[in-house]
Amino acid sequence: MLRRNALWAVRLEWPAGDHEFGCPRSDEAAALRELDRVRSYWARGPMRPRLSLVRISHHDFELHAKARRGCKAPDCP
Numbered sequence: 001m002l003r004r005n006a007l008w009a010v011r012l013e014w015p016a017g018d019h020e021f022g023c024p025r026s027d028e029a030a031a032l033r034e035l036d037r038v039r040s041y042w043a044r045g046p047m048r049p050r051l052s053l054v055r056i057s058h059h060d061f062e063l064h065a066k067a068r069r070g071c072k073a074p075d076c077p
């Protein structure tokens with residue numbers, strides 16, 4: 001997958017150290033709106049993942065969605 005096809009995604013990092021990615025968007029402004037939406041969603045409950053916006057390739061995003069649940073690899077975006 002070409003680098004210019006990288007996505008913006010919301011990265012959720014859980015207290016146990018694993019992470020996942022959600023809300024993939026191709027433009028930064030839309031991604032920032034998603035980040036705000038996700039932040040207000042989690043603010044209502046007791047679970048508080050650490051949220052950030054990252055650049056991630058389609059390939060990595062798909063991998064995390066399917067095969068890398070509970071990923072703790074330190075070299076992920």
Ligand SMILES: [Zn+2]
Pocket residue numbers: 019064068071072073076
């Ligand atoms: Zn990972």
